[in-house]
Amino acid sequence: MGVVTFIAKRIALYFAVLFIGLSITFALPRFMPVNPIDGYIGELQSRASATIAPEGLAELRKSLEELYGLQGSVFEQYLAYMKRVVIDFDFGPSYTYFPHPVSSMLAEALPWTMGLLMTATVIAWCLGNTVGLVAGYFYKKRAASILEFVGILLYPIPYYILAISVLMIFAYIFPIFPLSATFPVGALTLDKAGTILFNSLLPGLALVLAGFGWNILSMKALAIATSEEPYVTFARLKGTTHRTRMIRYVFRNALLPQVTALALSLGVIFNGALLTEIIFSYPGIGLIMRQAASGGDYNVLYGAITVSIIAVATAGLLIDLAYPLLDPRIRHK
Amino acid sequence: MIELNDIVVSYRTERGSINAVDGVNLEIPDGCIVGIAGESGCGKSTLMRAIYGDILSPMSLSSGTIEYGFNDRNGEPVTSENVRNEWFRTLSYIPQSSMNSMNPVIRIREQFIDFPGTDPNKKRVLEQVREYIGKLGLPVEALDSFPHQLSGGMRQRMMIALATFFQPNLIIADEPTTALDVVVQKEILLLLMELQEQMGNTILIVSHDMGVHYQVTHKMLIMYAAKAAEYGDSDSVFDEPLHPYTKMLIGSLPTIGEDRARHGIPGSPPSLWGDLQGCRFAERCPLATGLCRSQEPPLVEHKPGHFAACHFAGADLPDTGGAGWQ
Numbered sequence: 001m002g003v004v005t006f007i008a009k010r011i012a013l014y015f016a017v018l019f020i021g022l023s024i025t026f027a028l029p030r031f032m033p034v035n036p037i038d039g040y041i042g043e044l045q046s047r048a049s050a051t052i053a054p055e056g057l058a059e060l061r062k063s064l065e066e067l068y069g070l071q072g073s074v075f076e077q078y079l080a081y082m083k084r085v086v087i088d089f090d091f092g093p094s095y096t097y098f099p100h101p102v103s104s105m106l107a108e109a110l111p112w113t114m115g116l117l118m119t120a121t122v123i124a125w126c127l128g129n130t131v132g133l134v135a136g137y138f139y140k141k142r143a144a145s146i147l148e149f150v151g152i153l154l155y156p157i158p159y160y161i162l163a164i165s166v167l168m169i170f171a172y173i174f175p176i177f178p179l180s181a182t183f184p185v186g187a188l189t190l191d192k193a194g195t196i197l198f199n200s201l202l203p204g205l206a207l208v209l210a211g212f213g214w215n216i217l218s219m220k221a222l223a224i225a226t227s228e229e230p231y232v233t234f235a236r237l238k239g240t241t242h243r244t245r246m247i248r249y250v251f252r253n254a255l256l257p258q259v260t261a262l263a264l265s266l267g268v269i270f271n272g273a274l275l276t277e278i279i280f281s282y283p284g285i286g287l288i289m290r291q292a293a294s295g296g297d298y299n300v301l302y303g304a305i306t307v308s309i310i311a312v313a314t315a316g317l318l319i320d321l322a323y324p325l326l327d328p329r330i331r332h333k
Numbered sequence: 334m335i336e337l338n339d340i341v342v343s344y345r346t347e348r349g350s351i352n353a354v355d356g357v358n359l360e361i362p363d364g365c366i367v368g369i370a371g372e373s374g375c376g377k378s379t380l381m382r383a384i385y386g387d388i389l390s391p392m393s394l395s396s397g398t399i400e401y402g403f404n405d406r407n408g409e410p411v412t413s414e415n416v417r418n419e420w421f422r423t424l425s426y427i428p429q430s431s432m433n434s435m436n437p438v439i440r441i442r443e444q445f446i447d448f449p450g451t452d453p454n455k456k457r458v459l460e461q462v463r464e465y466i467g468k469l470g471l472p473v474e475a476l477d478s479f480p481h482q483l484s485g486g487m488r489q490r491m492m493i494a495l496a497t498f499f500q501p502n503l504i505i506a507d508e509p510t511t512a513l514d515v516v517v518q519k520e521i522l523l524l525l526m527e528l529q530e531q532m533g534n535t536i537l538i539v540s541h542d543m544g545v546h547y548q549v550t551h552k553m554l555i556m557y558a559a560k561a562a563e564y565g566d567s568d569s570v571f572d573e574p575l576h577p578y579t580k581m582l583i584g585s586l587p588t589i590g591e592d593r594a595r596h597g598i599p600g601s602p603p604s605l606w607g608d609l610q611g612c613r614f615a616e617r618c619p620l621a622t623g624l625c626r627s628q629e630p631p632l633v634e635h636k637p638g639h640f641a642a643c644h645f646a647g648a649d650l651p652d653t654g655g656a657g658w659q
Contacts, residue, residue, distance in 0.1 A: 238426075248447065
């Protein structure tokens with residue numbers, strides 16, 4: 001019963017977080033002094049050298065308000081917004097690509113971003129933790145400090161420098177990959193999948209290199225601390241093998257904070273998406289967000305922010321639900 | 334019989350090498366419980382580690398040999414060279430803090446089968462473990478628990494079950510009851526004694542608690558400043574201690590029904606760094622003479638089976654009434 005109550009409570013909390021997040025997303029742009037419709041009409045007026053009649057303008061304003069959900073009081077707008085977002089996942093049309101709906105733009109871009117960034121994050125996590133575990137478990141051996149050096153070397157490099165360096169080295173100096181990759185769209189064929197995979201290797205490499213240094217350093221520190229625990233010493237005195245101790249004793253215990261870190265970094269992959277997709281011209285949410293930000297495409301921005309709120313909240317929910325499976329000391333009460 | 338032949342265990346430090354166990358000779362007959370006592374830093378834990386074969390840098394066995402008197406699986410005699418391969422096969426270890434000596438994230442039954450052991454079929458081993466736990470009168474369900482779900486006493490019982498399951502020839506227990514309350518302490522000691530009686534193996538127990546030694550041990554080794562001060566049958570050591578240090582140690586124990594003030598031993602042990610000459614206890618000994626300060630007393634047999642390292646072994650202490658002690 002305890003478990004059911006816990007899960008129910010946790011999921012209720014999840015929806016509460018989403019609700020608050022959506023409300024803030026609604027409220028924030030409305031605090032801005034500019035009105036997008038005024039802006040649009042102003043732009044139209046200047047283009048038409050103020051030749052549009054006031055009646056026409058009023059009509060235009062009305063239909064734009066209707067289109068963008070800006071009718072009525074703020075509260076009415078809020079209700080309409082929540083209804084649209086929650087029930088239909090509808091953010092209205094994109095301003096830039098009118099009348100293309102935001103939700104379908106996001107739906108097209110999402111698999112690209114998720115596919116690249118989740119894979120890269122998970123690979124970086126697995127590699128970084130393996131290297132960090134070995135470096136930490138054998139920290140008294142000199143060879144282990146070479147492994148740690150990889151982490152120390154990679155970690156402080158800013159991501160944009162790392163990404164551009166990777167691009168320079170593997171696309172310009174050694175032209176293995178295209179400098180500006182193209183990603184075929186439309187129905188997926190085996191041939192296209194191959195091209196996509198090949199062209200994704202470079203952004204993937206940059207993301208893995210950027211993520212993996214931190215994982216090495218963090219896991220190494222955790223593994224050193226854990227290998228000094230009395231249960232590891234006692235396991236050694238039981239005659240267990242290094243392999244057993246490293247995996248079942250040190251790794252299993254050092255894993256918990258790292259899982260939290262993984263879930264959190266999966267939640268914020270959209271941050272990473274922005275730079276990666278710009279530098280490697282990769283057709284994901286990041287690229288859409290950048291275009292939307294520079295083009296004042298509010299609906300697209302709302303949509304992207306909402307997706308990212310959902311991602312962070314979902315990642316948090318998943319760690320909380322998975323934690324008791326990893327650490328038996330955590331029990332639902 | 335386990336024989337320690339003049340063993341010296343040293344630690345290498347930045348200041349140089351220090352001998353934490355400095356020439357200990359001992360014969361431990363099979364099938365007895367030997368208690369090792371002495372104050373902190375006297376070398377008792379180092380001696381235990383050396384006997385268990387847990388010799389890791391900066392610690393080293395600089396001289397002397399240890400013969401265990403039993404054979405490994407291939408029929409070869411166990412020596413300090415190959416003793417590490419015998420861990421949890423022919424000798425085992427009960428750690429001090431059962432609280433932290435079990436992996437918190439895996440079930441206890443897993444911790445019974447993750448060492449090499451003698452039988453590669455882990456399923457069969459687990460069956461035997463269940464049977465053994467039942468035979469000891471411990472709840473078999475405890476095996477399926479995680480360590481934090483058990484009480485401190487139950488955890489330590491599980492530890493003892495773990496250390497005795499494969500019937501080792503030698504068990505080393507480093508302060509096995511220190512973290513437990515006295516009632517649980519007694520039950521744990523009784524369990525250990527009962528198992529020892531059934532299996533007839535040798536147990537070495539390190540403890541600060543002379544009460545534990547009095548209840549449990551057959552033989553006692555008193556260590557002082559990296560050396561053996563006195564060694565003999567427990568009855569003899571407790572009833573007629575020969576070494577002034579042992580006398581003062583036992584004299585400081587409270588007994589029921591006597592309300593005499595108890596006295597500690599004034600002073601503190603010598604630093605092992607210095608150039609140690611003569612008897613190491615001389616500075617604190619009421620009987621010390623010039624001889625004691627210049628010549629080191631060897632550990633000799635004063636009564637059958639009762640050894641002491643003192644020039645005046647057995648002499649009465651002057652009744653100081655604790656004058657030197659405040």
